[in-house]
């Protein structure tokens with residue numbers, strides 16, 4: 001297969017942009033990157049050639065943090081403080097409504113939304129991750145799927161003593177599907193997981209050679225909670241427990257101090273930045289420009305749909321570029337180019353997948369999107385990075401290719417039945433409304 005005629009934004013180390021380009025794909029891999037006029041690539045132009053004239057051709061976006069089934073709670077409880085939102089609405093709704101079918105249906109709708117808005121890889125953390133991996137397999141997306149842990153009874157693990165066995169079975173089942181499906185462990189937070197839980201899960205993650213993820217320093221109250229409970233601040237607490245290393249992804253980090261950043265940089269801890277969710281919950285603003293100066297790997301994420309309330313990485317890029325300018329009163333920080341890298345190669349590095357995805361280069365897996373630039377809000381075009389970050393929207397994505405397979409063409413999904421996916425989630429929502437949970 002070849003994609004011809006578009007403006008290619010490679011996000012390679014040289015950040016090459018190629019006009020009237022050609023990208024060749026074979027067996028799921030990118031086998032050629034050049035100009036449409038290059039004769040050496042003529043054989044790649046088969047009947048499956050995609051005409052990308054008028055489009056930007058770019059790597060698929062990488063969403064480093066989300067909870068897919070939470071699409072079922074989208075708009076259910078808004079405009080509330082984090083703890084009231086979590087303990088008064090989200091946790092009770094999860095206790096009553098989260099089951100394997102709800103997780104599968106929610107994940108399927110979320111994947112439809114992501115494919116339609118240009119995301120090709122994501123990192124999820126929730127319960128019943130088996131069901132998410134199954135939905136993922138059907139949708140043909142690429143993801144890290146992380147089995148969630150917390151010290152309360154979770155919907156998928158009614159008996160606490162059995163949770164490790166369940167998690168290990170999950171990892172064993174999916175480990176051979178990498179790099180399309182990669183299992184991981186997700187401890188909800190230092191305030192919902194005891195030191196023993198944090199340490200035991202980290203040890204199991206190290207043994208399995210998988211990522212270990214956690215919400216960390218989301219809001220200011222978390223610092224006081226951990227300080228009161230353990231006599232130290234969250235990063236010191238985790239450092240003393242020995243759970244921080246280069247296989248740890250800390251999500252949010254809105255209250256990371258300079259000392260914490262030195263620890264992260266030293267140990268190689270990676271960060272997922274979720275600005276819209278943190279803005280909506282008034283949780284804080286992560287010091288991302290400082291993290292980047294420290295050499296910390298930072299990727300972009302949306303978080304779940306209950307706190308965002310969508311999974312559109314184009315909107316997230318726009319927000320990420322602007323929020324740091326206004327909080328620092330410096331319009332030069334977090335340029336469009338920096339943010340676009342964060343949403344592609346940056347995310348791939350955070351998830352440990354940079355060898356496979358994140359840029360359009362020969363040898364990488366073919367995760368590619370076409371953005372239709374022939375639209376009023378994208379005209380004229382001076383700078384691709386500015387246009388993609390500040391003016392484009394998820395709905396401008398025309399075609400999505402994952403692992404060399406077309407999963408959406410001309411806005412039509414090929415792996416998900418969208419009307420059914422939406423109806424299944426409306427059924428869950430009707431139950432929530434009937435039980436007066438919103």
Ligand SMILES: [Zn+2]
Pocket residue numbers: 065066067215251303304
């Ligand atoms: Zn989250």
